Amino acid sequence: xxxxILFDGHHLSAANATGIATYANTLAATARAIGxxxxxxxxxxxxxxxxxxxxxEIAFFDPSSSHKxxxxxxxxxASALLFGKPFGVRPWTFQRVGWxxxxxxxxxxxxxxxxxxxxxxxxxxxxxxxxxxxxFKRYGRLMAIRVEEKPALFHATHPTPAAVPGCPNIYTIHDxxxxxxxxxxxxxxxxxxxxxxxxxxxxxxxxTVSNHSKEDIIKFFGLPEDRITNTYQSVHLPExxxxxxxxEVADEIANAFGxxxxxxxxFVGAIEPKKNIARLIDAYAASGTPRPLVIAGALGxxxxxxxxxxxxxxxxxxxxxRGRLHPERQVRRISYLPRPQLISLIRGAxxxxxxxxxxxxxxxxxxxxxxxxxxxxxxxxSLPEISGDAAVLVDPLDAGAISRAIRTLDQDADLRxxxxxxxxxxxxxxSPKAYRTSIGELYKRLxxxxxxxxxxxxx
Numbered sequence: 001x002x003x004x005i006l007f008d009g010h011h012l013s014a015a016n017a018t019g020i021a022t023y024a025n026t027l028a029a030t031a032r033a034i035g036x037x038x039x040x041x042x043x044x045x046x047x048x049x050x051x052x053x054x055x056x057e058i059a060f061f062d063p064s065s066s067h068k069x070x071x072x073x074x075x076x077x078a079s080a081l082l083f084g085k086p087f088g089v090r091p092w093t094f095q096r097v098g099w100x101x102x103x104x105x106x107x108x109x110x111x112x113x114x115x116x117x118x119x120x121x122x123x124x125x126x127x128x129x130x131x132x133x134x135x136f137k138r139y140g141r142l143m144a145i146r147v148e149e150k151p152a153l154f155h156a157t158h159p160t161p162a163a164v165p166g167c168p169n170i171y172t173i174h175d176x177x178x179x180x181x182x183x184x185x186x187x188x189x190x191x192x193x194x195x196x197x198x199x200x201x202x203x204x205x206x207x208t209v210s211n212h213s214k215e216d217i218i219k220f221f222g223l224p225e226d227r228i229t230n231t232y233q234s235v236h237l238p239e240x241x242x243x244x245x246x247x248e249v250a251d252e253i254a255n256a257f258g259x260x261x262x263x264x265x266x267f268v269g270a271i272e273p274k275k276n277i278a279r280l281i282d283a284y285a286a287s288g289t290p291r292p293l294v295i296a297g298a299l300g301x302x303x304x305x306x307x308x309x310x311x312x313x314x315x316x317x318x319x320x321x322r323g324r325l326h327p328e329r330q331v332r333r334i335s336y337l338p339r340p341q342l343i344s345l346i347r348g349a350x351x352x353x354x355x356x357x358x359x360x361x362x363x364x365x366x367x368x369x370x371x372x373x374x375x376x377x378x379x380x381x382s383l384p385e386i387s388g389d390a391a392v393l394v395d396p397l398d399a400g401a402i403s404r405a406i407r408t409l410d411q412d413a414d415l416r417x418x419x420x421x422x423x424x425x426x427x428x429x430x431s432p433k434a435y436r437t438s439i440g441e442l443y444k445r446l447x448x449x450x451x452x453x454x455x456x457x458x459x
Contacts (some may be wrong), residue, residue, distance in 0.1 A: 002176060003451045004037040004121065005443070006392045008160045010129045012042070012115045018270060018298070019363055020174065021111045024157040025211070026234055027439065028118040030432070034440045036152075041091055041145055043128035060124070061100050061109070069344035077324045083366065084135035088099035088144030088165075091123035092098035106336060123147050129160065135160030136161035136195060139316075142169075142202070152448045155207075168204040168446050175213050175360030175381075176220060176272060184295060184357065186301050197221055209233050209361040210382035229442050234435035237370060241343050253258055253348045256341060257294070257334070264292045265406065266349035268342070268364040268371075271307065271333075272300030276378075276396050281309040283402035284353070289410045295333040295355070296345060308335075347371045351409045353398040354378070362386050366430055369423035374416045376405050390419060390426035 007028055011020040011298060032038045044060055102113045116122060125131075128145070135143035142163040145154075154164035156171045163169040173196060178187040200206060200221040206228040208214050214230045217223055232432045250261035265284065269275050277295065284293045295310060315330040337345065352368035354377045362383050366374045375391035384393055392409060394401045409416060428434075440450070 003035070003448065004039050004149070004151040004153075005031045005448070006039040006041060006121075006123075006147065006164060008129075008154075008156045009040040009042040009112075009115065010160060010223065011158060012040070012112045018111070019159050019361075021236075022363060023172070023174070023233060025115045025118065026236065026435070027155070028115065029156060029236070030118075030234070030436055031443075032118055033432075034436055034443075036443070036448075037120045038118060039123065039147075039151060040115065041123040041125070041128065041147065043130070044126060045122050046365070049312075050308070055102050056094065057097050058093065067389070082137035085149070086135075086139075086141050087129050088146045089125050089128060089131060090146045090148075091125035091128065093148060094122040094124040096122070110338065121149070126441055128164070130271045130284045132160065132162040133191075136198075137191065138457065140194070140198065143196070153443065153446060158258065159192075159199055161195055168448070169203040170207055170446065171199045171203050172207040172209070173199070173217055174209055174215070175358065176216050177358050179220065180216070181274055181358050184302075199447065200227075203227075205229065205442075207231055207442065210385055212382040212385055213360045229445075231438040231442060232430055232435065233363065233366070234430050234432050235363060235370065236417070236432050237343060237367075237369055238340075241340055242371075244344075249344050249348050252341070252344050257276070257345065258328075259292060259294065259348070261348045262350045264294050264349060264365050265289070265410075266345060266352050267293070267295045267297070267354065268346065268352065269297045269354070270300035271295070271297050271303040273302050274359075275300075275306075276355050276357050277306040278309045279396070279399050280353060280355055280402060281306075281312075283355075283399045284331070284406055285314070286399065286403040287406040287410065290405060291350060292329070293331045294345065294349075296337060296342060297333070298335050343367075343371070346373055349373050351376055351406075351419075353402075354383075355402050356381075356383065357396050359383055366427055370427035372420040372423050374409060374419035375423065376402070376409060376448065386430075388422075388426045390422035392419070401406070414435070 012024060028038050132143040142161050145162050145164050147164060150166050151164060153167055154169045159171055159173055162176060170246060178185045178189060178192045182189050200223045203411055206223060208217060208230050209227060209232055211230055213227055217228060218225060246261060253259055267280060271277060310331050310333050346368055351374040354364050356378055358381045365375055365377050365383060365387050369390050375387060376397040377387055377391050377393060379393040380396060392405050394405050
């Protein structure tokens, strides 16, 4: 019996989908750890040839080819826009032949390569998810993905307008941000509403990542409670990174970023409206703290106002060193960091500041708590549910409240010490072990059990 879980790979290499990509990576690694085979279906507009696996691997990872659609690809997209894909799409099996060296030079590429390492089978189809979107707009139905070997389950890690015939199809809806805060996203709202409504009616099951999101989805779409499961999320940090001493982390962040251990505040996340960065910067400036604010995140969308705040000349000052003036910024942004460096940056922060307007879960809060870094976050959506008593909660719309909380965290060593102790205890609720149990129970309820371990050999 095949015990393969097939995942969609829509966001694994997207520049502005770090949260969903992290979720997909963790989910696939968890399924594999439980005992399932794993597969992923990916979209590519690179020129590939299943008869030339060596060149196909090169083309797949070539960023220049991925930005140049062939004439056939353009014609295929035009045809999909007009007629959809009434007969579905047949991806082909992609082979990692080992010619391309896994040395990623960007965050999306790092995420993609990390994800592929967790996959037993990789399927690729040209413009797969674009075709699926056009098909749904044309017919109001999900496009069929007809893979060579039927999986036991298709788990779309975000609302995907596609389904795999002949097996259960489940979909993770992380939150309803495009519908609850429509002014913070560029999603096509009518399409999003229609797709989510369709999935809630037709999917074999809906998965979400917090009780808050679960309640939102039930209320908004009238979904029966027995058709949706909150599995929460988890994060795995390598033991080698957790075992590093404070002195080692301090040396790394001083050399890499020019900041002192526990001498800066940190925001982690994409630069986009729902993250509330402009208000955070105003609150930070009003707090009067002399310690810098580091913003670690790629550009998402509608980021002009946030970038303008970050680059404001009032945050520029000059430091004298050995008779020379060196320009420094009180608010600074770092766009891409390898995962180990980001972990060090979180661990070395005086506090992580995450006053988001709305989150389905809020991974930066969990990561900071796990590392024992104090957290300031919002008292709305899922964030109080995730942080429990291990964070300072503020009204994200009240810059004065955020400012006072920053000042308190800066000056109150006892509070920081207490939050550093509470954080890891709260993070244990979302441990990889707990997540494996949650995901395993979900899949078993859907009739999919992991492969039995091989029997011990007789001596």
